[in-house]
Structure formats: structure tokens, C-alpha cells
Amino acid sequence: MVKRTEPNAEMLKGTLDMMILRTLVTGDAHGHTIAKVIERSSEDVLEVEQGSLYPALHRLEDRKWVSSYWGVSENNRKAKYYKLTALGKKQLVHETARWRQMARAIALVMGETVPEVEL
Amino acid sequence: MSWFRRRKADEDVVEEMKFYLAEEIDENIARGMSQNEARRRAYVKLGHPQQVRERLWRQNTIALLDGMGRDLSYAARTLRRSPGFTLVAALVMALGIGANVALFAVVRSVLLNPLPYREPGQLYSIFEDGVDNTGPTRFMPVDAGSFGEWKKAAAGTAEMALVSPWQQYNVSAEGGKLPEQVDAAWCSWNFFSTLGVAPMLGRAFMEADDRPAAAATVILSNAFWKRRYGGDPSAVGRQLWMDARPYTVIGVMPESFVYAGSMAGNTAQVWTPVGHDAPPVLMHEYSDHEFIAIARLKAGATLTGLLSQLNALQRQIKIDHPEASTHDKVTGRTMLDDAVSEYRTSLWVLLGATGCVLLIACLNVASLLVARTAARSKELAIRAALGGGRWRLLRERLMESFLLSMMGGAAGIVMAWGALEWLVKTRPEMNRVEAIAIDGTVAAFTVGMVVVCACFAGLISALSADSKQILGGLQEGTRGQSAGSARAGLRKGLLVLEVGLTVVLLVGAGLLLKSYQRLKNTDLGVPVDNVLTMHFSLPDVRYKEATQQVAFMEKLIGHVRSLPGVQAAGLVSAAPGQGWGGDSVMSVVEHPPMPKGQGLDIMLRGADPGYFSAIGIRLLKGRYYTLDERLERAHVVVLTQSAVKLCFPGNEDPIGRHLRVGTGTDGPSYEIVGVVSDTRWTISEPVHPTLYWPIYGNDYSGATVVVRSTRNVESLAVPVQKVIGAMDADLPVSNVMTLRETIGKTTLGSAFDSVLVLGFAVIALVLAAAGLYGVLAYLVTQRTSEIGIRIALGAQREGVLRLMLLDGLRPALVGLVVGLAASAAVVQLIRSMLYQTEPLDAQVFAVVAAILLIVAGVACMAPAWRASRMDPMRALRME
Numbered sequence: 001m002v003k004r005t006e007p008n009a010e011m012l013k014g015t016l017d018m019m020i021l022r023t024l025v026t027g028d029a030h031g032h033t034i035a036k037v038i039e040r041s042s043e044d045v046l047e048v049e050q051g052s053l054y055p056a057l058h059r060l061e062d063r064k065w066v067s068s069y070w071g072v073s074e075n076n077r078k079a080k081y082y083k084l085t086a087l088g089k090k091q092l093v094h095e096t097a098r099w100r101q102m103a104r105a106i107a108l109v110m111g112e113t114v115p116e117v118e119l
Numbered sequence: 120m121s122w123f124r125r126r127k128a129d130e131d132v133v134e135e136m137k138f139y140l141a142e143e144i145d146e147n148i149a150r151g152m153s154q155n156e157a158r159r160r161a162y163v164k165l166g167h168p169q170q171v172r173e174r175l176w177r178q179n180t181i182a183l184l185d186g187m188g189r190d191l192s193y194a195a196r197t198l199r200r201s202p203g204f205t206l207v208a209a210l211v212m213a214l215g216i217g218a219n220v221a222l223f224a225v226v227r228s229v230l231l232n233p234l235p236y237r238e239p240g241q242l243y244s245i246f247e248d249g250v251d252n253t254g255p256t257r258f259m260p261v262d263a264g265s266f267g268e269w270k271k272a273a274a275g276t277a278e279m280a281l282v283s284p285w286q287q288y289n290v291s292a293e294g295g296k297l298p299e300q301v302d303a304a305w306c307s308w309n310f311f312s313t314l315g316v317a318p319m320l321g322r323a324f325m326e327a328d329d330r331p332a333a334a335a336t337v338i339l340s341n342a343f344w345k346r347r348y349g350g351d352p353s354a355v356g357r358q359l360w361m362d363a364r365p366y367t368v369i370g371v372m373p374e375s376f377v378y379a380g381s382m383a384g385n386t387a388q389v390w391t392p393v394g395h396d397a398p399p400v401l402m403h404e405y406s407d408h409e410f411i412a413i414a415r416l417k418a419g420a421t422l423t424g425l426l427s428q429l430n431a432l433q434r435q436i437k438i439d440h441p442e443a444s445t446h447d448k449v450t451g452r453t454m455l456d457d458a459v460s461e462y463r464t465s466l467w468v469l470l471g472a473t474g475c476v477l478l479i480a481c482l483n484v485a486s487l488l489v490a491r492t493a494a495r496s497k498e499l500a501i502r503a504a505l506g507g508g509r510w511r512l513l514r515e516r517l518m519e520s521f522l523l524s525m526m527g528g529a530a531g532i533v534m535a536w537g538a539l540e541w542l543v544k545t546r547p548e549m550n551r552v553e554a555i556a557i558d559g560t561v562a563a564f565t566v567g568m569v570v571v572c573a574c575f576a577g578l579i580s581a582l583s584a585d586s587k588q589i590l591g592g593l594q595e596g597t598r599g600q601s602a603g604s605a606r607a608g609l610r611k612g613l614l615v616l617e618v619g620l621t622v623v624l625l626v627g628a629g630l631l632l633k634s635y636q637r638l639k640n641t642d643l644g645v646p647v648d649n650v651l652t653m654h655f656s657l658p659d660v661r662y663k664e665a666t667q668q669v670a671f672m673e674k675l676i677g678h679v680r681s682l683p684g685v686q687a688a689g690l691v692s693a694a695p696g697q698g699w700g701g702d703s704v705m706s707v708v709e710h711p712p713m714p715k716g717q718g719l720d721i722m723l724r725g726a727d728p729g730y731f732s733a734i735g736i737r738l739l740k741g742r743y744y745t746l747d748e749r750l751e752r753a754h755v756v757v758l759t760q761s762a763v764k765l766c767f768p769g770n771e772d773p774i775g776r777h778l779r780v781g782t783g784t785d786g787p788s789y790e791i792v793g794v795v796s797d798t799r800w801t802i803s804e805p806v807h808p809t810l811y812w813p814i815y816g817n818d819y820s821g822a823t824v825v826v827r828s829t830r831n832v833e834s835l836a837v838p839v840q841k842v843i844g845a846m847d848a849d850l851p852v853s854n855v856m857t858l859r860e861t862i863g864k865t866t867l868g869s870a871f872d873s874v875l876v877l878g879f880a881v882i883a884l885v886l887a888a889a890g891l892y893g894v895l896a897y898l899v900t901q902r903t904s905e906i907g908i909r910i911a912l913g914a915q916r917e918g919v920l921r922l923m924l925l926d927g928l929r930p931a932l933v934g935l936v937v938g939l940a941a942s943a944a945v946v947q948l949i950r951s952m953l954y955q956t957e958p959l960d961a962q963v964f965a966v967v968a969a970i971l972l973i974v975a976g977v978a979c980m981a982p983a984w985r986a987s988r989m990d991p992m993r994a995l996r997m998e
Contacts, residue, residue: 030135030138031135031138031139032138032139032142032143035139049166050136050139050164050165050166050171051166051167051170051171051174054132054135054136054171054175055171055174055175055178058128058132058175058178059178073138073142075141075142075145077138077141077142078134078138079135079138079142080131080134080135080138
């Protein structure tokens with residue numbers, strides 16, 4: 001079962017779209033790969049909930065940021081591949097810049113190192 | 120967004136998840152798990168696939184639209200389950216909406232749409248204001264003498280034109296076409312250009328045509344051109360023989376052209392220039408009112424400005440020409456107002472009546488829906504308890520009434536179309552009836568009507584399902600003593616309103632019907648059965664001399680009298696009930712001269728001596744004039760009773776006295792030889808003082824043949840026409856009709872209004888009765904166990920009957936009182952439509968109250984009777 005700690009879920013909600021787009025920069029991929037890549041790249045901190053992944057993919061497709069086609073997977077299975085569109089690339093640049101700005105702002109507020117707080 | 124391809128999207132996601140599972144399982148096996156473990160872990164990781172699908176489905180859904188679709192199909196299903204209710208409710212709506220759409224179309228086309236002229240808002244009809252011995256009359260025709268001065272004086276403010284729309288011509292037989300008499304109008308040359316309408320073929324009149332010396336020219340109406348020339352464009356330039364003189368056809372008007380005013384329908388078939396066709400002396404006459412003036416105001420000018428200018432002028436004219444029949448005031452109104460003044464009140468009243476019917480229909484449907492809500496209170500309560508949203512439940516109610524209104528609207532517009540077809544056929548004489556059509560605006564009105572009805576009926580029923588009551592439904596459901604009494608209260612409130620409106624409609628219908636009966640039974644002054652009339656007029660080109668005219672008439676009536684089946688026949692210039700027929704200001708020779716500007720206005724009738732007994736006018740004093748008193752010896756008159764009263768108020772003996780035309784001291788005088796009974800010139804107006812003088816002489820070139828028979832007088836129409844045709848093949852005969860038909864024609868408008876309002880009132884009454892029945896039947900069902908207990912405990916059947924009856928009749932009684940009070944105010948609005956009937960007619964009010972009580976009693980009796988006959992055991996077991 002996916003670990004569903006509150007902050008994690010919240011974090012994912014805003015950034016899942018961005019991460020999916022980022023994953024697709026390296027090439028077309030199907031849902032399973034996308035989830036795996038995100039999990040591996042985050043050193044298994046982020047687990048992609050399937051209940052969020054597929055609605056997110058469809059949302060991105062609706063907004064014309066990704067396109068999809070049916071193809072054959074490495075294991076010879078019928079799989080739906082997603083491809084980053086030009087519009088999606090633009091969106092990714094925009095999102096990345098915003099994210100960087102946000103991350104920097106939060107880091108500044110929190111100070112160089114995160115203080116140990118006794119809870 | 121992707122609402123329409125969400126089913127495809129759903130299939131896709133199922134496929135994707137299947138793939139995901141397969142990949143995950145493979146991976147897990149590769150990690151060294153057993154087949155089962157790999158599958159289990161993969162499923163765990165995926166989560167609930169159904170949830171994913173549902174989430175995606177919702178994401179692709181526009182919530183409101185989806186909900187509406189579901190409500191719609193749900194409402195359609197519930198309505199289908201009770202087809203009886205659906206049919207009745209939709210029919211009720213259809214009646215209400217149909218009647219309203221039809222009347223709206225009529226009011227819009229007739230009263231509101233602009234006339235088909237250029238800038239019609241600038242066009243006004245100008246009349247004179249006068250005083251005659253029946254009192255002040257407004258909007259009287261105009262004399263050409265005054266008009267000539269107006270036109271010059273007002274040149275800076277308005278373009279003025281003259282028209283005389285009540286002329287007639289005899290069109291000669293030619294090329295196999297029958298002779299006919301056509302309605303015609305004289306008009307000044309600028310008449311068409313003032314209206315801003317050009318002929319579609321040929322040209323309009325020019326100033327040069329509008330002179331006595333000009334060549335005779337005529338412009339044809341589109342209908343006449345099609346009928347007589349079969350729509351042949353080469354008709355322009357041809358000769359048309361009218362009154363035995365050749366006229367050159369110079370133009371044909373377009374089909375869309377109409378001219379109609381308060382005194383003339385759209386009947387003119389040919390148009391001739393007034394300056395050429397009217398007697399030259401008439402054009403400079405100040406006391407002969409034969410015309411209507413129209414004015415197109417120049418930019419910036421107002422009617423008030425024009426009228427004050429003309430009024431100042433007219434006062435001076437009255438000083439210069441002080442005859443009694445010269446008017447001293449000028450008045451005017453827009454051409455549209457003038458064309459529809461006769462129909463305005465009645466059309467608005469009819470629209471009001473249909474509005475009431477629609478309101479009642481809505482109330483009834485609302486009441487039916489409330490009853491259904493009540494009957495389904497347990498279902499609703501359970502759904503509310505399970506979390507059904509209040510908005511959701513309300514939406515369902517609205518959707519149901521929306522569906523009903525839609526069906527009603529669809530059927531209603533078909534009904535409206537049928538009603539309009541019928542109207543156009545029934546009232547061809549109504550001005551602007553040709554303009555009536557269902558167009559985009561009317562369609563939009565229908566849609567608006569449907570929405571308003573749906574919201575009105577739906578909201579009343581929806582709001583009655585209060586959330587507290589909904590949950591209460593669960594509690595009270597077990598033991599039904601007081602079930603639903605609150606909701607019945609609302610329905611009773613609706614009923615009071617319904618009954619009140621019905622009473623207003625009934626009172627209106629009653630008054631109009633009584634007025635119509637009075638009108639229809641008005642005594643014309645002569646027996647009306649089996650009397651046939653037809654009119655001919657002799658063209659003066661062929662019958663130049665008075666002796667020729669008299670010889671023709673005398674020979675003709677002799678032939679007619681000898682026809683088999685003819686009991687009696689006579690000649691008269693205008694038969695009773697068939698119109699004004701000319702009047703003149705007279706004075707009594709033996710009396711001192713009257714003050715300047717005053718005179719005795721007497722209607723003139725030429726008649727042959729045999730006319731009186733043929734039509735049934737009684738001799739009261741003296742004698743009729745004789746056959747011998749003709750031509751130069753024709754200076755004798757017979758007065759009617761009312762004329763005697765007018766001329767000799769001092770009770771002196773009129774026989775042997777003399778009358779003179781005009782108020783001067785010169786001119787021939789006429790000896791009064793007899794007094795006869797009165798007749799009416801039209802059924803809807805009071806008797807006017809009249810004199811008869813010999814038609815053989817006194818300048819009559821036309822006459823109405825009056826034929827009386829013992830039975831089947833219609834069968835004499837052809838033989839009499841043949842007699843005329845044998846004497847002059849070119850002479851057309853017009854207005855062939857019986858006196859009965861004459862009356863029917865005059866009372867058509869009144870009959871139409873009263874029958875329609877009565878129809879609406881009956882519909883309203885039926886609806887109200889159905890409403891009463893429905894509410895009481897519902898109450899009885901709700902109180903079944905209570906009544907059962909009462910009877911089981913020994914209540915008398917009569918007592919139960921009385922109890923239930925009173926319960927049902929109370930809203931009817933309150934409604935009756937409210938309705939009667941409202942009627943007392945509303946009937947003042949239809950005062951002008953009533954003939955010899957007071958708006959507050961006690962008899963009508965009493966009859967309406969009685970009818971309503973009887974109908975309400977009958978409607979309540981059935982359920983109350985059922986309640987009192989109830990078997991207490993069965994009633995108690997029903998739980």
C-alpha cells in the first residue's frame with residue numbers, strides 16, 4: 001500500500017504534473033515507466049499513487065501538454081505511450097522556473113539548515 | 120471538456136491499468152517473488168481500479184449538465200409511469216399556452232406592429248370634432264373645403280393627403296367578365312407618396328391627373344388586378360369601363376398595400392384621383408364631410424403642434440362659414456390607432472382572459488404536482504434521509520414541470536396555429552387581419568411562456584416540500600391521521616386563487632353574453648325574417664335624366680312584384696340596419712329661425728310608396744305619399760316618430776307643416792304628410808330621426824330592392840337578379856343579403872368576443888372544478904383512517920358527509936367572495952364593449968355565483984360521498 005502521509009500527498013498534488021512533464025523530456029513513456037522513473041529519481045521518497053497518475057495524465061492530455069498513442073512495450077504488451085508536446089515543453093520551462101523560485105523562497109525562510117525542533 | 124468521449128477515455132484507462140498490472144507483476148517476479156505474491160503486491164500498489172475510473176469519469180464530467188440529464192430521464196420515467204396525470208397536466212398547459220400564444224400573435228400583429236408604410240410613426244389621421252343632436256362626436260370625417268385650407272397652412276409642418284374610402288363604381292361587363300360593383304376610394308394625387316408606398320406596376324397619380332379636366336385614370340389594387348386581369352402586367356395602359364366611362368389603368372398596387380381606418384376596412388379595389396372623380400362643387404364645400412385627411416409630419420413637428428395650428432384655422436373657417444354642419448374643431452390620432460381603435464379594448468380583454476386561463480392552468484398543474492409530492496412524501500423522506508441533496512430534489516420537481524410545460528407548449532403552438540387560421544376565416548372584416556402570423560417573436564414568446572409556466576408550477580410544488588416536512592413524512596407515515604394537512608393547506612390557497620380568477624372570467628363572459636343577447640334581440644323596427652335586400656346604382660352616363668332613372672326603377676319594381684313567391688317589394692335608398700345612408704341639417708318653415716350654427720340633423724331616406732308596407736313600417740298618422748307625387752311634385756315627406764319629437768318638441772301636429780333643407784330661408788320646402796314608426800340604421804346605435812321622401816325624384820340614381828316573402832326568401836335572389844340583368848346587362852348588383860344576415864354581420868364582433876370569453880370561462884370553470892375535486896379526493900384519502908375511526912365510534916354518515924363537503928367548499932366560498940370583489944373592479948375596463956348592459960349587472964353576478972356554487976358542490980360531492988360510505992373496517996385495515 002502506498003504510504004499516504006499528509007505532507008507527501010499535498011506536495012504531490014501541486015507538482016505531479018510538473019514531474020510527469022519532466023520525466024517525458026527524456027523520451028516517450030507509458031504510465032508504468034513514468035511512475036517508476038519518478039520513484040527512482042526521488043530515491044523512493046515519492047511514491048506515485050496510481051489513483052492520481054492516470055487522472056493527471058488525462059488532464060495533461062486535455063490541456064494538450066502531452067499527446068498519447070498506443071504502442072508495444074519492452075515486454076511486448078499493448079501500452080499507451082505519452083509524448084511531450086511543444087506546448088508541454090513550454091509549460092515545463094514555466095513550471096520549473098516557478099518551482100525554483102518557490103524552493104529558493106522556502107529555503108530562505110527556513111534558513112540554511114533545517115533547525116532541529118523537538119516535537 | 121471531454122464529456123462526450125468519456126466512455127472511450129474510460130475504456131482507455133481500463134486498458135492502461137491492465138498493462139500496469141502486467142508490468143508490475145513481471146517486475147515483482149523478476150525480483151524473485153512467487154506468482155501469487157507478485158500479483159498481490161501489484162494489486163496493492165495499484166489501489167482500487169474502480170476508484171481510479173470513477174475519479175477520471177468525474178473529472179471528465181460537467182456536473183450540472185450531467186445532473187440535469189439524469190433528472191430529465193428520471194422525470195421522464197416518473198411521468199411515463201402515470202400517463203393519465205401527464206396527459207391531463209400537459210393538456211391543461213397546452214390550452215393555457217395555446218390560447219395565450221394565439222392572442223399574443225393577434226395583439227402583436229394587429230395592435231403593436233407598425234403599419235406597412237415608410238416611417239409609419241410619422242403618419243396621422245386627421246378628423247373633425249363635431250356636435251350633433253346625439254351629443255358630441257369625435258373623429259368625424261372631414262370636408263374638402265377645410266382640407267384645402269389646412270393643406271396650404273400646414274405645408275411647413277406636414278404633408279397632407281385626402282382620401283374618401285367609401286366610394287363605389289359599376290365596372291362594366293367586357294370580354295366575358297360579369298359586370299360588378301367595386302368598392303373604391305378617391306384620393307388626392309399625393310396620397311400614395313405621403314404613405315410612402317409606390318405601385319408595383321406602372322406609376323402613381325401625378326398632380327396633373329388630379330384635376331377635373333384631366334384624362335380619367337385609375338390605380339388597381341393587387342387583388343382586383345389578379346382577379347380581373349389574371350395578374351397580367353399588360354393591364355397597365357388598358358381601358359377599364361367604370362360607371363359607363365373609360366378609365367386608363369396607370370398602376371397596380373403591391374399585394375402588401377393596405378389602407379384601413381376606423382371608418383373603412385381594407386376594401387377599396389380601385390383608386391381614382393379625387394380632383395377628377397369627385398363633383399367639383401364638393402371640393403369647395405364646408406358642410407359635406409366625405410373625406411379623411413392623413414398627414415405625414417415633417418421632422419421635428421408634433422401632432423399637438425399641427426392640431427393647434429389647424430384648430431386656430433378651423434375656428435376662423437367656422438366664422439367664415441357659419442352653417443350648422445361646419446365643424447369648429449380638428450382632432451387626430453396615429454394611423455395605427457385609427458385602424459385598430461375598434462378592436463383595441465376587445466383584444467386586450469381577450470388577452471387578459473387567456474392570461475387568467477394560463478394562470479389557472481399553472482395553478483392546477485402546480486396543485487397536481489403538490490399532490491404527487493405529497494403522495495411520494497415517503498420516497499422523498501427516505502431519499503433525504505439517505506443524503507439526497509435538497510437542491511437535487513428541487514431540481515427534480517422543476518424538471519418534471521419543465522417537461523410538462525414543454526409538452527404543453529408544443530401542443531399549444533399547434534393549437535395557436537389552428538386558432539389563428541380560424542380567426543382569420545371568421546373575422547375577415549377586421550382591420551389588419553391579413554397581418555396576423557406566427558413569427559420569430561411569437562415563437563420566442565412561446566418559449567418564454569413554457570419557461571415561466573415550468574418555474575411557476577414547479578417552484579410552488581417544490582417549495583411545498585419543505586425539508587422539515589420531508590423528514591416529518593417518515594414520522595407521520597406510520598399513523599396517517601393528520602398526514603399532509605399542511606400541504607393540502609397550500610393547495611387550498613391555490614384553489615382560492617383559481618376560483619377567484621374563474622369568477623372574474625365568468626362575470627366578464629356573462630356581461631358580454633348578455634350584451635350580445637341584447638344587441639341581437641334589438642328591435643330593428645321592422646320584422647326581420649324573410650326579407651331579402653340587394654343594391655344597384657344607375658350610372659349617370661347612361662341614365663342622364665331623372666325621368667330615365669325613375670322609369671327604370673318603376674319598371675324594375677313592377678317586374679319584381681310580379682315574380683312568383685314575392686309577397687311584397689319596395690325600393691329604398693338604404694334598408695334598416697344597413698348603414699347611415701346620408702343626413703342633412705333641416706329646419707321647420709313654420710318655426711322662427713334657429714340660432715346661427717344650429718339645425719335639426721335628420722337622416723334622409725328615399726323610398727317608393729310601396730316600401731313602407733313591404734318592409735313593415737307602420738303608419739301612425741296622416742298618409743303615405745302617393746305614386747303620383749314624383750319628380751317635380753316630389754316635395755312631400757313622411758317623418759318618423761323620433762323626427763317628429765325632434766322637430767316639434769311642443770307636441771304640435773306635424774301634418775301639413777313644412778321642412779326645408781338647410782337653415783336658410785330659400786330653397787324648396789317639403790310638406791309633411793304622414794308619421795311612421797322608427798327603424799334603426801344600425802343595430803348597435805340608438806334610433807336616429809329620419810324622414811322619407813319619394814325615391815322617384817329627389818336625385819336618387821340607385822336603390823336597394825327590398826323583397827318580402829312568406830318563406831325561403833333566399834331562393835328569390837337569383838330570379839330578382841335575372842330581372843335586373845334582363846333590363847340592363849351592364850348593371851351589377853351588390854350586397855345581396857337578408858335582413859337576418861345584416862344583423863349577424865353587425866353583431867359579429869360582439870358574438871366573437873362573448874363566445875371566446877365564455878369559452879375561456881368554461882375552461883377555467885372545468886379546471887377549477889377539477890382542482891376542487893382533486894384536493895378533496897386527496898384529503899379524503901389522507902384522512903381515511905381518521906374517518907374510519909369516526910364511523911366506527913358511531914359518527915353519522917350525514918355528519919361525515921357534511922364535514923368533508925364543508926372542508927372542500929370552504930376554499931370555493933372564499934374564492935367566490937374574492938372573485939366577485941375583483942370582478943366589480945375589473946368589469947369597469949370592459950364598459951365600452953357592453954351594449955345596454957351595466958358593468959355591475961346584479962343578475963349576471965348572481966347567476967355566476969350560483970353556477971360556481973353548483974359546480975363546486977358537484978365537484979366536492981363525489982369524494983365527500985365516498986368518505987361517508989366508507990366501510991370502517993376496511994378503512995382501518997388500510998394501514
